[in-house]
Amino acid sequence: MSDIEIRDDRAAGRLAAFGDGEVVGRIEYFVLESPGRALVPVHTLVEPAHEGKGIAGSLAREVYALAGREGVAVAPLCPYVVKWAERHPDEAPAADPGLLSAAKEWLRAHPDRF
Numbered sequence: 001m002s003d004i005e006i007r008d009d010r011a012a013g014r015l016a017a018f019g020d021g022e023v024v025g026r027i028e029y030f031v032l033e034s035p036g037r038a039l040v041p042v043h044t045l046v047e048p049a050h051e052g053k054g055i056a057g058s059l060a061r062e063v064y065a066l067a068g069r070e071g072v073a074v075a076p077l078c079p080y081v082v083k084w085a086e087r088h089p090d091e092a093p094a095a096d097p098g099l100l101s102a103a104k105e106w107l108r109a110h111p112d113r114f
Helices: 055-070 079-087 097-109
Strands: 005-009 014-019 022-032 038-046
Touching (some): 005 055, 022 055, 038 079
Antiparallel strands (some): 014 022
16 A cells, blocks of 8 residues: 555554555554553554455554564454454564464453443
8 A cells, every 4th residue: 555654653552554644544552561562553544435454454554564563472462453464474474372362451450441
């Protein structure tokens, strides 16, 4: 998606895909600090008018690229990101079960976050 720009808004916990100056998709995530640092994608959303253009895949790819640049893992809870990772094992290392468990516990403890 050469016409899509992806920006990380860490404070808001989202990667946003912009096209023509507007948000056309996003992945909402949080940063897990313990037992190990990880990015935890929770939801992937693409505006209906922009579905089928590869935006969700570009966002998922960027989550893993961002984690790689930061030297942290990805513990996906978002069903889309889980499936994307299964289809792209060369770009998306398998998540540590302990990190996934900790991410699920964090999410249960913070139900108002997502």
